[in-house]
Amino acid sequence: MTIHHEGDMPYIMSDLREGIHMMRNAAPDMWQAWANFLDAALAPVDLDQKTKEFVALGMSITAQCKYCVGIHVQKCLDAGASDKEIIAVCQVAMAMGGSTAMTYVAEVHKALELYHEKQERID
Secondary structure, three states: OOOOOOOOHHHHHHHHHHHHHHHHHHOHHHHHHHHHHHHHHHOOOOOOHHHHHHHHHHHHHHHOOHHHHHHHHHHHHHOOOOHHHHHHHHHHHHHHHHHHHHHOHHHHHHHHHHHHHHOOOOO
């Protein structure tokens, strides 16, 4: 049995699932409106799904959001992205976000390991 620590991606994604579950139960109408908004914003209109997820991942890195990084690495992979393409997104995020964005590349690495090795899902 693997013991996960607070900063580990499995812990982060589990924490996120619990927060989502809480919001779905406590405010279902608001949650549905939020989910509809996200679905519309990320729909493959004008840009394909993979491109939109690349943008979301780059912004997640520069915004320094571990939860968002975990979600969007998974969604990039689901959209057919390769690790090489995800690393290219990291490069652009580092160029735009500097050293602080570079530190969040560690979160991308953790998420890639999680999804490749265990095929864990946040759904």
